[in-house]
Amino acid sequence: MVSNLAKDNSQNWIISWRKRYSSEISDFKETVFLIKKSPLTMVGLTVILILIAMAIFAPYIAPHDPVTMHLDNRLAPPSKAHLLGTDELGRDILSRIIYGAGVALKIVLIVLAIDLPLGILLGLTAGYFGGWVDEIIMRIADIFMAFPRLILAMAIGTALGPSLRNTMIAIALTMWPVYARLARGETLSIKERTFIEAERALGTSNFRILVFNILPICISTLIVRATLDMGNIIRIAAGMSFLGLGAQPPTPDWGLMVSTGRNFLVNQWWVPTFPGFAILLAVFGFNLLGDGIRDISDPHLRRGRK
Amino acid sequence: MLKYLIKRLVLFVIVIFGVVTITFFISHVIPADPVGAILGENAPQELVEKMERQLGLDLPLGQQYTRYLKGLVNWNFGISLRTQKQVSEDLRVYFPATIELALLALFIAIIFGISIGVISAVKRNQWPDNASRVFSLVGISMPAFWLGLLFILILYYHLGLIPAGGRLSPHISPPPMVSGLYLLDSLIAGQFKTFWDALYHLLGPALVLGWIQTAYICRVTRSSMLEVLNEEYIRTARVKGLKEKAVIFKHAFRNASIPVLTMMGISFGYMLEGSVLTETVFGYPGLGRYAVNSFLSLDLNAVIGSVTLIAICYALSNLIVDLLYATLDPRIKY
Amino acid sequence: MAKEVLLEIKNLRVNFYTYRGVVKALNGVNLKIYQGEFFGLVGETGCGKSVTASAVLNLVQNPGKIEEGEIFFKEKDLLKMSKEEIREKIRGKEITMIMQYPIAALNPVMNNGDQIAEALIANKNMSESEARKRTIELLREVNIPEPEKITRQFPHQLSGGMAQRVMIAMMLSTEPSLLIADEPTTALDVSIQAQVLSLLKDLISKHRATVLLITHDLSVVAETCGRVGVMYAGDMVEVGTVDQIINNPQHPYTQGLIKAIPSDRSKELVEIRGSVPDLVNPPSGCRFHPRCDYAKPICSKEKPRVLQVEKEHMTACFLYEERHDKRSKEEYAGEYKGGENG
Numbered sequence: 001m002v003s004n005l006a007k008d009n010s011q012n013w014i015i016s017w018r019k020r021y022s023s024e025i026s027d028f029k030e031t032v033f034l035i036k037k038s039p040l041t042m043v044g045l046t047v048i049l050i051l052i053a054m055a056i057f058a059p060y061i062a063p064h065d066p067v068t069m070h071l072d073n074r075l076a077p078p079s080k081a082h083l084l085g086t087d088e089l090g091r092d093i094l095s096r097i098i099y100g101a102g103v104a105l106k107i108v109l110i111v112l113a114i115d116l117p118l119g120i121l122l123g124l125t126a127g128y129f130g131g132w133v134d135e136i137i138m139r140i141a142d143i144f145m146a147f148p149r150l151i152l153a154m155a156i157g158t159a160l161g162p163s164l165r166n167t168m169i170a171i172a173l174t175m176w177p178v179y180a181r182l183a184r185g186e187t188l189s190i191k192e193r194t195f196i197e198a199e200r201a202l203g204t205s206n207f208r209i210l211v212f213n214i215l216p217i218c219i220s221t222l223i224v225r226a227t228l229d230m231g232n233i234i235r236i237a238a239g240m241s242f243l244g245l246g247a248q249p250p251t252p253d254w255g256l257m258v259s260t261g262r263n264f265l266v267n268q269w270w271v272p273t274f275p276g277f278a279i280l281l282a283v284f285g286f287n288l289l290g291d292g293i294r295d296i297s298d299p300h301l302r303r304g305r306k
Numbered sequence: 307m308l309k310y311l312i313k314r315l316v317l318f319v320i321v322i323f324g325v326v327t328i329t330f331f332i333s334h335v336i337p338a339d340p341v342g343a344i345l346g347e348n349a350p351q352e353l354v355e356k357m358e359r360q361l362g363l364d365l366p367l368g369q370q371y372t373r374y375l376k377g378l379v380n381w382n383f384g385i386s387l388r389t390q391k392q393v394s395e396d397l398r399v400y401f402p403a404t405i406e407l408a409l410l411a412l413f414i415a416i417i418f419g420i421s422i423g424v425i426s427a428v429k430r431n432q433w434p435d436n437a438s439r440v441f442s443l444v445g446i447s448m449p450a451f452w453l454g455l456l457f458i459l460i461l462y463y464h465l466g467l468i469p470a471g472g473r474l475s476p477h478i479s480p481p482p483m484v485s486g487l488y489l490l491d492s493l494i495a496g497q498f499k500t501f502w503d504a505l506y507h508l509l510g511p512a513l514v515l516g517w518i519q520t521a522y523i524c525r526v527t528r529s530s531m532l533e534v535l536n537e538e539y540i541r542t543a544r545v546k547g548l549k550e551k552a553v554i555f556k557h558a559f560r561n562a563s564i565p566v567l568t569m570m571g572i573s574f575g576y577m578l579e580g581s582v583l584t585e586t587v588f589g590y591p592g593l594g595r596y597a598v599n600s601f602l603s604l605d606l607n608a609v610i611g612s613v614t615l616i617a618i619c620y621a622l623s624n625l626i627v628d629l630l631y632a633t634l635d636p637r638i639k640y
Numbered sequence: 641m642a643k644e645v646l647l648e649i650k651n652l653r654v655n656f657y658t659y660r661g662v663v664k665a666l667n668g669v670n671l672k673i674y675q676g677e678f679f680g681l682v683g684e685t686g687c688g689k690s691v692t693a694s695a696v697l698n699l700v701q702n703p704g705k706i707e708e709g710e711i712f713f714k715e716k717d718l719l720k721m722s723k724e725e726i727r728e729k730i731r732g733k734e735i736t737m738i739m740q741y742p743i744a745a746l747n748p749v750m751n752n753g754d755q756i757a758e759a760l761i762a763n764k765n766m767s768e769s770e771a772r773k774r775t776i777e778l779l780r781e782v783n784i785p786e787p788e789k790i791t792r793q794f795p796h797q798l799s800g801g802m803a804q805r806v807m808i809a810m811m812l813s814t815e816p817s818l819l820i821a822d823e824p825t826t827a828l829d830v831s832i833q834a835q836v837l838s839l840l841k842d843l844i845s846k847h848r849a850t851v852l853l854i855t856h857d858l859s860v861v862a863e864t865c866g867r868v869g870v871m872y873a874g875d876m877v878e879v880g881t882v883d884q885i886i887n888n889p890q891h892p893y894t895q896g897l898i899k900a901i902p903s904d905r906s907k908e909l910v911e912i913r914g915s916v917p918d919l920v921n922p923p924s925g926c927r928f929h930p931r932c933d934y935a936k937p938i939c940s941k942e943k944p945r946v947l948q949v950e951k952e953h954m955t956a957c958f959l960y961e962e963r964h965d966k967r968s969k970e971e972y973a974g975e976y977k978g979g980e981n982g
Binding site: 040139140142143144146147148149150151154155156158159231235238239242243244245255258262265266269272273276277279280283284286287288291 | 317320321322324325328329332333436439440443444446447448449450451452455456458459463575576578579582583586597598601602604609613616617620621624
Binding site for chain 3: 537542543544560634635636
């Protein structure tokens with residue numbers, strides 16, 4: 001008896017959950033459909049899934065250890081034992097590239113983990129409360145945005161000292177203004193909408209309004225933007241490493257690999273070329289996915305037109 | 307409109323001020339031991355102190371800041387440790403080189419980017435569109451330094467089509483200085499051999515930068531055109547029975563070009579950034595390469611000088627873009 | 641006196657290939673418009689009225705496709721013409737269209753005068769100066785004060801009503817035979833609505849044009865139109881004069897529409913139960929049957945054919961067919977679909 005009741009209750013709960021979120025579910029289904037329909041986006045998604053797989057399963061997939069030097073086998077051209085050749089310290093390039101995926105993804109995750117919350121916090125505050133709080137936050141954002149990203153990252157990176165960790169901090173510091181601006185923009189446009197007035201008329205506190213009404217919309221916009229930026233983060237980080245400001249040896253960072261391999265460009269072209277190609281593929285994959293998601297979020301293309 | 311102009315200029319000044327302050331902060335306050343980094347850990351004490359005095363690091367922070375600001379107003383950043391010349395002197399030599407490179411790349415990008423973008427939008431989802439989308443996506447995904455290396459590998463080492471580096475071949479002397487842009491100056495002076503030589507040296511970096519910028523402009527043109535082509539007034543134009551060409555150029559493109567122009571300004575800013583990597587790889591003596599070398603050798607004065615100049619250019623291009631936007635779109639009233 | 645048929649649409653079917661599936665937007669629409677009349681096309685949002693209008697001008701947008709049908713304009717089938725022919729000869733010259741959101745329908749970076757002049761230059765081969773002069777005259781005709789100033793201004797500086805007048809001036813400038821007005825007053829204030837409608841009526845009689853007025857508002861139709869067509873979910877369910885439709889509606893949907901207009905007589909708000917169907921999986925047979933109080937088994941099986949009620953009054957409904965002689969004369973050459981219930 002009781003168990004039947006429990007089963008009924010849980011089924012009811014699922015049914016009512018389905019009903020309550022029916023529009024979100026259909027939105028999601030539509031998104032999945034559109035993703036599947038766009039071959040380029042699928043390609044992007046595939047690339048990224050491969051990257052994630054490489055990052056997680058590196059120790060199992062990589063044919064060799066990425067760090068151990070084999071000075072007797074330096075600069076070997078691509079062969080069966082070493083599919084992409086070896087670098088100037090005899091390390092297998094393919095393995096280093098595989099491990100490098102993890103490095104790249106780590107950078108993206110940490111930068112976004114800093115920037116998204118920071119941007120949302122500052123943007124919401126600026127947008128919702130307005131006045132001089134808004135002015136100050138936006139002017140500071142403007143100032144940060146007045147530097148070309150790489151230059152600012154280089155400056156901060158140099159000041160903090162060359163290391164991967166500092167590169168991540170530096171890149172995060174160059175990108176937060178974009179997210180703050182976006183969050184602020186969303187907040188401003190939502191703030192004046194009638195349903196917020198209705199909430200206030202009901203006496204909801206500011207905090208609740210912010211968290212339950214404005215925040216969800218901000219988050220989705222920012223996530224779309226974040227997927228667009230993921231490729232850029234990898235590219236800038238690679239640039240920093242290339243210049244010597246980012247990852248330090250022996251980390252298997254792709255940018256660093258291109259940099260150290262640069263001297264061997266002429267006769268052992270594979271040493272800098274393959275890591276660079278990995279960068280290109282990764283950034284390309286992220287950009288494809290980001291583009292796809294942006295296209296899909298575009299209200300024009302959803303639900304067809306009359 | 308005037309009010310907007312003033313407001314924007316004030317903003318510009320504030321931003322420059324902030325930029326300058328942050329640069330100071332980053333270069334003076336954060337680094338733990340700039341002198342130690344330059345001279346090495348075991349340098350004799352007197353040398354260290356001498357250097358500190360030279361760099362003004364022995365003064366209290368407030369005084370350093372005012373000294374810095376005073377120098378800035380006079381465009382005096384002190385002496386570069388690396389080149390042993392006035393930083394402002396170095397900047398005067400290297401800055402026009404980068405501007406020239408950026409302009410050439412922008413020129414390439416505008417011509418190819420806009421045309422490919424328009425075609426792409428008009429033939430949406432057909433093969434020219436798909437091809438161009440892949441191309442431009444690859445373009446913006448490309449690490450500039452890697453593309454540069456590839457260019458050097460193929461075009462220099464294997465094909466000998468581009469030179470080894472520099473702005474001019476060793477046996478050619480620069481044209482009389484008018485603008486600092488060798489292409490322009492050589493044409494003005496009628497020195498055609500110099501012109502071709504300068505172009506020859508610009509080719510590699512300009513193509514790399516240009517390729518990447520073409521990708522950006524192509525994408526913006528395409529998405530802007532697509533958005534505009536969906537608007538009601540395009541329907542009106544078709545209902546009026548206008549030729550398709552008129553619809554696309556007179557109605558669609560005129561509206562779509564506004565974001566594209568904005569992008570061009572932003573693109574110019576990206577190029578200031580891209581020049582850093584491209585010049586380094588190609589050995590092109592411009593501001594970007596100078597900046598990198600200053601960073602890597604912790605040449606504080608040069609770092610401050612180059613970063614300040616770059617940031618001012620960037621802020622200026624953003625300002626121009628904003629103003630342009632306001633003048634071009636009649637809907638904007640300030 | 642026999643009236644000339646200006647536009648005749650036969651069995652027009654249009655599909656939209658969207659993410660959710662194929663939207664069967666128009667299900668074999670039939671329509672006849674006579675020269676010089678003011679024809680109203682009424683229906684709820686999404687019933688296909690605008691798609692019909694777009695089809696006439698061959699401006700059905702992706703992902704829509706005209707599947708079959710014929711659209712005879714002055715005896716020529718528009719659907720058989722090449723795109724270039726339609727652009728050159730029909731659009732702007734013979735048939736024009738004004739739209740629901742007039743400000744959005746005007747190019748924001750061109751001034752108002754240029755946009756009107758453009759229509760004249762392209763279609764009437766006028767020179768620039770002639771076109772400019774004519775533009776000012778046209779603006780006066782549509783009762784726009786200070787036409788010279790308006791020509792130099794931009795669309796965003798106009799109010800909705802003024803912008804719609806500019807559109808009307810633009811679209812009547814070339815003296816087309818047919819003007820399609822797609823919900824021209826829906827987005828305007830009620831007071832402006834009346835002005836614009838009466839202006840339209842005046843101009844139409846002056847220019848001797850024919851109007852296809854598309855709207856969801858029966859009262860607008862009652863005021864301005866001579867004949868009315870009622871559409872539901874991609875089908876034309878009833879056609880007749882305003883008097884016939886309002887006082888003697890035969891189709892249950894039309895009856896529902898009329899009953900739904902609030903009046904002094906009834907204190908309740910009467911609605912048609914149910915909601916507009918999903919056109920990806922439309923109801924079988926008569927698309928209205930799920931919401932119809934009089935539905936019979938046959939209504940879900942076959943599509944009703946068009947029958948004549950009285951002169952100029954047609955309907956497609958099995959209720960009517962059953963009540964009256966099933967072998968009554970059909971005036972419409974709409975395709976004879978439906979079973980052998982004869």
